[in-house]
Amino acid sequence: MGNLRNNLIKYILIALILLSCVIFVIKFAGPNLLIQYISYGIGDCKKIPILCMEPEEKIIRPEGRLENYLQELVPQKFPHMAILCPKGFTIVQELIKRPYYKKNKWLDKGGIIYLLRQEPGEFLKLYPDVKKQGVNNNYEFIERLSSANLNKVKNITDAFFVIMKSVFTPDIGSQKIVKMIKFQTYQFRGFINYNLSWPNNYFDCNIMDSRDNFYKVYIQDRGNRLDLNKVFAIISTIKPAG
Numbered sequence: 565m566g567n568l569r570n571n572l573i574k575y576i577l578i579a580l581i582l583l584s585c586v587i588f589v590i591k592f593a594g595p596n597l598l599i600q601y602i603s604y605g606i607g608d609c610k611k612i613p614i615l616c617m618e619p620e621e622k623i624i625r626p627e628g629r630l631e632n633y634l635q636e637l638v639p640q641k642f643p644h645m646a647i648l649c650p651k652g653f654t655i656v657q658e659l660i661k662r663p664y665y666k667k668n669k670w671l672d673k674g675g676i677i678y679l680l681r682q683e684p685g686e687f688l689k690l691y692p693d694v695k696k697q698g699v700n701n702n703y704e705f706i707e708r709l710s711s712a713n714l715n716k717v718k719n720i721t722d723a724f725f726v727i728m729k730s731v732f733t734p735d736i737g738s739q740k741i742v743k744m745i746k747f748q749t750y751q752f753r754g755f756i757n758y759n760l761s762w763p764n765n766y767f768d769c770n771i772m773d774s775r776d777n778f779y780k781v782y783i784q785d786r787g788n789r790l791d792l793n794k795v796f797a798i799i800s801t802i803k804p805a806g
Contacts (some may be wrong), residue, residue, distance in 0.1 A: 595718045597770070602714060602723055606730045613739040615714040615726060619755055624747045626796040633797050641805060644681040645779060648801035653677045675764070675786040679736075681804065684776035690728070697721050702778040703753065706770050708745065733757065734782050736766040749800060752779075759798060767795045770783040777804055 609616035627723040637648035642657040649655050687705040688694060699705050709732060712725035736742050737759040744757050754771040766787035772778055781799050783790065790798075 569738075598723060599714060599717050600682075602717065602726060606727060609714055612730055612735055614736075614742060614744075614757070615712070615730060617739075617742065617744055618711045618713055618770075619744040619746045624703065624745045624756075624792075626749060626800075627746075627793055630793060630797040633794055634801070637798065637801065642679065644805060645679060646803045646805045647679065647781070649677055649798060650794075652789075653783075655679065657681075676784045677790070677798075678780070678782040680778075680780040680782075681776040684778075686778065691721075691724055694721060694724075700775045703772040703776060706755060706772065706778070708744075710770070734768055735762055736768050737764065737785070744773075747796070749796065751800065752802070756792075756795070758795075760788075760791070762788065764788065765790055769795065769799055771799055771802065773802075773804075 598743065606612070607615070609630065627777065629712070629736045636650065638651055640647050640649050640655050644657065653675045655677050682702065684700055688699070688700050692704065694708070697708075699708055709725050709729050712729045713721065714726050717723050717726055736757055738761065739759075741761060742757055744755065746755055747753065750772045752773055754769065755764075756770070757768040759766040765783075765788050766788070767781070767783040769781040769783070770778070771781065779793075779799075779802050781802070783798075
């Protein structure tokens, strides 16, 4: 118990020192030094290009009708959400993993679809002070995170969202060619970071429904079988469960 208590005190002291350093940087050194402070800590825009990228101004809407493609998808139900997914993908919700090919696992060399759901307002618990900046729900949190730009950091809230952006962005291949878009469908709105390149496509979909439920659908598409319209078809089938 003594060691645990000592370690806890040690981590609290380290956290207080780091916080003091950030406050000092903001108060006395200004935004430029704060940007350098973040760059040394997590990387600059050369190392992590997406830290200086923002979604396109226009809102993208799905094109075409994909009813035939929807018929090819397979129902997947998990404790927190249900969705239709393409055959040949390993589907993972948090620690629950379901290879599509169950009998012949050696055939399971397709892509991966990772799923996550968060309740309304869940992200505000990470940093309650964002409410003072007009961030009141999951959508506004993800919007601020997607638009975070290292070169535009002016205060501790900006710094928080840049750091969260680096943590929240999964592997999307070469970030230099990634595109970031805002989208809206009949049921959902959100943001997609995607990379269409050989030999794999990547789709990082951050989705909110009308009740502010958050869903992340991250797809590693090995062999380039999907395009943006097919991804829109997949995420259109999301339903909350549990």
